Amino acid sequence: MTRTGELASTTTVREADQHHGADSPAAPSRHPVRTEEDLLSVRHAVRAATLSAGFSIIDQTRVVTAASELARNAYIHGGGGTLAIDHLTRHGTAGLRLTIRDDGPGISDLDRAFTDGFTTGAGLGHGLGGARRLMDEFEVHSEPGAGTTVIAVRWASR
Amino acid sequence: MNGRPSNGVPILRLGDVLVTGLLNELDDKSAVAFTDELTTRISTDGARGVLVDISRLEIIDSFVARTLMELTTMARLLGARVIVAGMRPPVAITLVELGLQLDGVETALNAELGMAALGWYQSAQPPQGGGRDTDR
Amino acid sequence: MLSSAEAAARRRISSALRAEADDIADRWVQLQLDRGALGKQVSEVELREEADDLVAALTSGLDSDIPVENLVATHQELRQAVSELSLRRARAGAPPTGTSLAVLYLKEALLEAVQRQTRDGDELFTSALLVNRLLDTAGALSFETYVEGREEIIRRQSRQLLEVSTPVVRLWRHVLAVPLIGTLDTARTQVVMENLLQAIQENEAQIAIIDITGVPTVDTAVAQHLLQTVNAVRLMGADCVISGIRPPIAQTIAQLGIDLSTILTRATLADALTAAVKLTEDSSAQADPRDAR
Structure with a gap:
């Protein structure tokens, strides 16, 4: 997990995009997270992406669940945002990167936000910490007043 | 009593057991409406048991988990026992990794075993008839 | 100055590749077979197919405007040709040094073809430098991919071993x-x-x-x-x-x-x-x- 300001986080994402852009088997897709219906569409989109990446049923379930947590976070705490799905390849292993951005108030205390049981809205307060456990790589970039970006990657386990 | 719009999730009554199931396409509003309707039905029908079949759920996130836990607590307060049946293996693994144990929620492998745990057998008479040991 | 000489050399290599694609591929296959770097793991037919793919990828790579140093890393077709060749050898059990050496033998085949096109000493020298820079990166990628390929095999085998060692x-x-x-x-x-x-x-x-x-x-x-x-x-x-x-x-x-x-x-x-x-x-x-x- 890294903690940087808005500016730094934008750079990280762009570099990553370029780096993986060359060998991405499928085009990245972007989905709005503005309404409750969007939460369902996001799940469908992520499920489809895990299928095309050849993830096992358990990895599919992990990634879709994490996406659901993160999208709901963005919808409830961030006042809505977007979710981008990118296909990755590393050493011949397929991966998926979810990038969830919102323009909400940001998270002022990230350590607390990762603590199980911490919540400022609906849900069990397992959202951020739980999603992190389901993914292989997890980064949060947030600053009070400047929104939150979560970048989470999962690699196919076989 | 059923003035509210239905959320599309059917709730059946078998004796004093209510049988229902959650669908994959359940959105947050429907989940809340479902909890409301089920709570009302437990009270109006005088149900003693509730079977919630979740074998069609492809994921359970913290919201659905909370819905199931609240449902169980509310039902218990109204005197009914809830059994959640048919969780798929990948869903169970993910839920555990997510850090959720569904504390207090009773589970069964499938709807049939769940109904049996609630006192219902395939050949059974009404539950108060005491179908004990007859099929052994 | 240097860059214009380089550009000319790059065009020269390109035209040599175009004019003698088959000969270069043949020669490369021959070099690999003669020096026996691969053992018996890869057949001549496979070598010839690989050679055709790599020569075609090199030709289209040199036609792009990507600098030579980054060509193998960023040119999709070229990168893929080198990686696939190395992965195939890793899976076939060919030795790692043999695999990356084989890629480097292409230098000889390629420079011989350039030599048939020009006798100009300076141009040949610049071409040789260019071919070296280009194919050294290919050799490095080949080695890297080979190692990844072996690791993948090890991962798969240990996974299979896991499956059999945990019966229910x-x-x-x-x-x-x-x-x-x-x-x-x-x-x-x-x-x-x-x-x-x-x-x-x-x-x-x-x-x-x-x-x-x-x-x-x-x-x-x-x-x-x-x-x-x-x-x-x-x-x-x-x-x-x-x-x-x-x-x-x-x-x-x-x-x-x-x-x-x-x-x-x-x-x-x-x-x-x-x-x-x-x-x-x-x-x-x-x-x-x-x-x-």
Whole structure:
């Protein structure tokens, strides 16, 4: 997990995009997270992406669940945002990167936000910490007043 | 009593057991409406048991988990026992990794075993008839 | 100045590739066969196909405006041709040095073709530098991909080994057992959990016995994984018995402060089976659970 300001986080994402852009088997897709219906569409989109990446049923379930947590976070705490799905390849292993951005108030205390049981809205307060456990790589970039970006990657386990 | 719009999730009554199931396409509003309707039905029908079949759920996130836990607590307060049946293996693994144990929620492998745990057998008479040991 | 000379050399190599694609490919195959770097793992027909692919990829790569240093890394077709060649050899069991040397032999084939096109010393020298820079990166990528390819094979084999080393057996009606033997790590407990849950669903099992008699040590991570497995099994509506906790492991668990108190444990697999059978009989005899209250 890294903690940087808005500016730094934008750079990280762009570099990553370029780096993986060359060998991405499928085009990245972007989905709005503005309404409750969007939460369902996001799940469908992520499920489809895990299928095309050849993830096992358990990895599919992990990634879709994490996406659901993160999208709901963005919808409830961030006042809505977007979710981008990118296909990755590393050493011949397929991966998926979810990038969830919102323009909400940001998270002022990230350590607390990762603590199980911490919540400022609906849900069990397992959202951020739980999603992190389901993914292989997890980064949060947030600053009070400047929104939150979560970048989470999962690699196919076989 | 059923003035509210239905959320599309059917709730059946078998004796004093209510049988229902959650669908994959359940959105947050429907989940809340479902909890409301089920709570009302437990009270109006005088149900003693509730079977919630979740074998069609492809994921359970913290919201659905909370819905199931609240449902169980509310039902218990109204005197009914809830059994959640048919969780798929990948869903169970993910839920555990997510850090959720569904504390207090009773589970069964499938709807049939769940109904049996609630006192219902395939050949059974009404539950108060005491179908004990007859099929052994 | 240098860059214009370089551009000319690049055009020269390009035109040599275009004019003599077949000859270059033939020569490269010949060089690889003569020097025997590959052993017998790759057939001549395969070598020829690879050569055609790589020569075509080089031609289109040199036509792009990507600098030579980055060409192999960024040109999709070229990168793919080099990677596929190396992966195929890794899978065929060819030696690693032979694989990357083979890529470097292409320098000779290519420079010979350039030499047939021009006798100008300066131009040949610049071309040689360019070919070196280009194919050295290809050699490096080849080596890297080869190693990744071997690692992938090792991962796949250890995964397969995991599958066979963690069998789930049916011991009784509604009772399953997983006898674990050897060291438990995260990957292995993961496979155990997946296989066990699947088997529980398929067999409608009510009790799963996890026997750890053959497990030498248990650390915090493994104990946590065992706990997770038990929790997942319970979420599905079944339960677990852990058997075969030997005294040193019991000691470790106690010292680590891991709470296994909610889990039914038995000393031996036989004891666990007795307990499991009793549990399943109790639950099916219990017609109306409300009576039990």
